[in-house]
Amino acid sequence: MSETTAPPPTAGASTAGSTLMNPTATQAQAQTGQQDALDKGVDYVLGKAGHKQNVSTTEKISDGVRSGFKKLTGKDVPIQDKQ
Numbered sequence: 838m839s840e841t842t843a844p845p846p847t848a849g850a851s852t853a854g855s856t857l858m859n860p861t862a863t864q865a866q867a868q869t870g871q872q873d874a875l876d877k878g879v880d881y882v883l884g885k886a887g888h889k890q891n892v893s894t895t896e897k898i899s900d901g902v903r904s905g906f907k908k909l910t911g912k913d914v915p916i917q918d919k920q
Contacts, residue, residue, distance in 0.1 A: 871919050873917065875914060876895050876896060879902065880895050902914070
């Protein structure tokens with residue numbers, strides 16, 4: 838079996854959130870402007886827990902948090918989703 842590895846981080850990458858864990862995902866989010874405050878929070882928590890995640894995973898988790906918050910409280914999360 839062959840083993841695949843992730844490409845090395847690019848020079849000049851931002852050090853916010855999951856940059857150390859997944860520099861490509863963070864750069865893609867920064868370039869598209871699709872990362873809201875909840876996404877950044879989810880990204881930070883997952884990074885602190887030692888999990889590598891990509892943009893779509895972070896977005897799915899934050900959407901789940903929004904859905905759970907709405908079911909629990911009956912209100913929307915006060916952070917607008919950037920889609």
